[in-house]
Amino acid sequence: MNYWIYSIEECEKAFGIQTSLPRAKQISMLAKQQLIFQLEQEGLSFDTTIAVGEKGKPFFPYNQGLHFSISHTKDHIAFAIDTRPVGIDIEQQRPYKPALVSRFFHSDEYTFIDSLLPEQQAEAFTRLWTLKEAAVKCTGTGISGEFDQFAILPVKAGQQLDYTELTIQGKAPYPTLNLSSHYIEKHNLNLALCTL
Secondary structure, eight states: OOEEEEEHHHHHHHHOOOOOOOOOHHHHHHHHEEEEEEHTTOOOOOOOOEHHHHHHHEOTTTTTTTTTEEESSSSEEEEEEEESSSEEEOOOOOOHHHHHHHSSSSSHHHHHHHOOOOOOOHHHHHHHHHOOOOOOOHHHHHHHTTGGGGGEEEEEEEEEEEEEEEEEEEEEEGGEEEEEEEEEEGGGGEEEEEEE
């Protein structure tokens, strides 16, 4: 798997800004343009038309052996490509919101985050959110109806959390996913990657 992170500002300089579009659509368009540019830089040449599956997962209809995933914040775009289904998510650290976690997360994740020291909860919430987003992007199931059907938990040794060792519980294919969580200091971003 390969992944890249670009600032929105970088992409705007390279591709311009479509001021007639809402900001979210501008960023989405920039992400697609940057993805296609990167594929060309990698020497991949094919019709890069992007189609969307019934649950919203984008794909290349003219190169179904190449999978990709895109994520963005208000300041950054990230995307990953692989020969296997792939998911990526980036987020800046967000405050822990118990109501949001109890509504969308698996009950084991809620219990886990709630048991942490207050200074650990925002990081745990953000990391688990990005991991879950990457997982549902990889499987193509999307957030609705699936987010609370599986749990991702880091190893806890005393008060320390190890996000390099993850336990995944739930129905297939979630326990077999290859997930990783990273903090990208250069961009102050939490990054999650997933492949089948």
